[in-house]
Amino acid sequence: MSMAGYETIIGLEVHCELKTATKLFCGCRNQFGDEPNTNVCPVCVGLPGSLPVLNEKAVEFAIRIGLALECEVKWSNFHRKNYFYPDMPKDFQISQYDLPLNEHGRIELPDGSVVGITRAHMEEDTGKSTHLGGSGRIHGADASLIDYNRSGVPLVEIVSEPDMRSGVQARAYVAELRAILVAVGATDGRMEEGSMRVDANVSVRKPGDPFGKRCEIKNLNSLRSLQRAIEYEALRQVDCIEAGERIVQETRHWDEAAGRTGSMRSKEEANDYRYFPEPDLVPLAPSVEWIAEIRRGLPALPKARRQALVQLLGSDDQATLDLVATVVDRDLDALVVEATAAGAPAQLALTRAANELNAEGVLPSAASFAATCQLEASGALSATQAKTVLAALIEEPDADPKDLAAKLGFEQLSDDTLSTAVAEVIQANDDEWTRFAGGDDKLAQFFIGKVMAATKGKANGKAVISLLNERRAAAAS
Amino acid sequence: MSDPSPLTKQEVVHVAGLARLELSEDEVETFTAQLGSVLSHAADISSLDLEGLVPMAHPFDLENILRSDVPTASLDRDELLAAAPSVEAGRFKVGRILGEAP
Amino acid sequence: MTTAHELAAQVRSGQISASEALEHSFAAIDARDHELHAFLYLDHDGARKAAKAVDAVVAAGGDPGPLAGVPIGIKDNLAMRGVPTTCGSKILDGWKPPYTATVVERLVAAGAVPVGKTNLDEFAMGSSTENSAFGPSRNPHDVTKVPGGSSGGSAVAVAAGFVPVALGSDTGGSIRQPAAFCGLVGYKPSYGHVSRYGLVAFSSSLDQVGPFTTTVADAALVTQVIGGHDPADSTSMPDAYEDLVAACGRGVKGLKVGLCRDLLDGADAEIVERVRLAASVLEAAGAEIVDLAIPELRLGLSAYYLIAPAEASSNLARYDGVRFGLRVEREDVAAMNVATRTAGFGPEVKRRIMLGTYALSAGYYDAYYGQAQKTRRLITNALDAAYTKVDVLLGATTPTTAFGFGDKVADPMSMYLSDLFTIPTNLAGHGAMSVPFGNSAAGMPIGVQILSPGRRDDRLFQVGAVLEAGVAK
Ligand SMILES: [Mg+2]
């Protein structure tokens, strides 16, 4: 199996659940994890006679998303997408069709590549089925149970252009998209809970050829699965072509355990959704003023935040860019900026934030974080000690880093105590000292280790080295 | 707009499938004739030149009818499920589902 | 019989109790409904409770509302919590909704007493009630004739004197045509005037709830109760309407009435004659009569019989055996859906679902549904143009008086043609009213139809009241 001579073409459809208090077309709570069929009403169970009314907040979120993706926000309407399925109570989905709310946007990924956004439209979610018997999967089950709590939850479906060329890039796109959606407050972005769901359209071709037949892969519920599934599928398609077979346009299911995609159904039951304008809803025509107001309320987006950090650091080498991406992705950039303003060296604050802090947990205040970085930079704390202090700060965010260092026994040894310790170590290791004094630098580490042991780890490595060098220079003269 | 071709029995069967209806041989025969007669009456509009007219989906030009994002009471689950043909564990029960949603 | 106005006044003044009025209603129904079949269900307990509540308010010196103690028939496609709502279909047999339609809630809040659910063509698809899965209703003027449809049961309930008011729904004439056949006032409000929340959808962009009454003033009274903005219906007009009760007394002096050739041609000669007589009554009352033609109205039938089935095919998808109503069990869900729908729907409903599915399906959308929506615009534009010259239009409600059972069953197209004059109003979303205006030689009622521009339904009541007074003379 090899991709030699082929390129992969990827377009993604991402469904994102909006974080509204209520559903898209009714006042039922939009809440994950409640008792089945308790957040339901005539509208979201599709009872005869019920009618939808559009949730203003959902529209606002959808516009925020559109603006963040640099889309045109437009006059739009809702259509019915007709097909029978038991978790869809009206047997049609209210969605947007030829006149979506947001069109023609773009996302610039951290590596500088750009992915076009075809559209970002509003639609309603379906209920959720649990399958009885078999493996809990739909295939092999004898019966299914349906909970309509999720039915009618607002979704925005973001459709990309087929602009991606690798699983890695697709993964970066979804990561960046998720960061944007979370930043604008539209969603919590939890892929495992299904609040973000990704379908991938994958095809392969020889560069320069027209697009090949594509397959749509469903059930990609983590970034890792997304990348693996695309890479698997591309290889599968190349193998097919190399074996002289034709690619059948179809929907495929990603089997995470087996690490492969499988055909879901034959396309002979071609879908005819009979879209037509939803007569129970009126068009959505957001005013210029409303759009402008929403635009003013948008927070800084990940790309702008990364740029701000790079500027602060004054460096854009790859290692720095990777750290910057991590810090922004974890929402730690504000802390780095503030700590730098409070006197911490920017590069050190960036590195420590990226490697030692976790936005999910408690964060130190900018002042304590800055103070810790400064202690390390001045040599008052070793790198290891500084990391330990940061970990302790997470436990006790209000504590003073100096006090914590003291409590941890990291207080600076007096100069006298340290030079006495160094002298004693030199005396006790005569042979090694002779070789070090003779220019064998490798032995510096040996002496640092001995001094550390003698001082129970309190010595500052840099200070030990400078003492050793002083004594060597004195011995030579 | 040109006159669409007459309705065939195959089309009637296909449409019944889309609508989840099953027709007997006789019904296919009758429906093909009856629907064909309605559709041929509709030739009076399919032959009109309506270029430039905006399709009318609603009688009035309302826009932006929105409600605020405030929760309202949900249904009593027992009352809702009492109307269902089959129920288990607080959920609606159905038989085997043959394929995933399209 | 006593009108709603009169009865409510009597109940409010304590002359008669709501409970007594209700028992009169039940007695009349008991005496004759086995023959006429106006009702599919009588809500004895609920109605008695509602009547008692009204009486308690009166006893306490309060005002139960403008429809105090008025027994009302509710078309069985309007949801009432805990009361069977079948839409005349086997597929909903036994279904009790867990919620109540806005119009019914408003009636009850105004003191009205819903007595039960009236018969209809299955899912309101038909013009005779012959498509009811539970047997047809009969015309009280001649039981060998249909009462019209689809709101036939509601028309019969009022025409037989069971109740002074009944609610119907009108998608292509389903209030006006049975009103004409049964000698009643039947009013289809402008689209968006009356909430559709809780009205089981047939064709969402055409459906509108309205009343059957014996007088024009009663139609105004009931509409003022059920009408007005409902936030639960996105197509409900947010702004207020003219006072319809006041309009009944305004007269027609100076009003320009268009006598429309395309709402007359093809009608029976005695119906044409009655419409001309109605025009002369209006003229005598000070209106100016203008003869005019709006040939585009003729295209309404084709547009309607594509748009309504298309919307219906989607609205009726939810009857799939999963959540409520009939289920015919099969091993897999798709087969269960097919078996349930095949057994649960009658032939007319299947016909329209098929027609609508076809009109929306890939490859035919533009030729049928798209073209029908453009025709809808064409007809509306033509009506708008006519209303720059006249204030209202006058014509026949139906081409014939009530026909016999079975006359049009075999040929759906002939049944559809009986809706020719009522359909354009629904397509345009305007208001229209059928007012009884004498009888045919055979003694069957004849209705005259008044049409008004969208949201100027007050003019219907101006004209209707004058015609009502004129025919009485
Ligand atoms: Mg979608």
Ligand SMILES: [Zn+2]
């Ligand atoms: Zn709901």
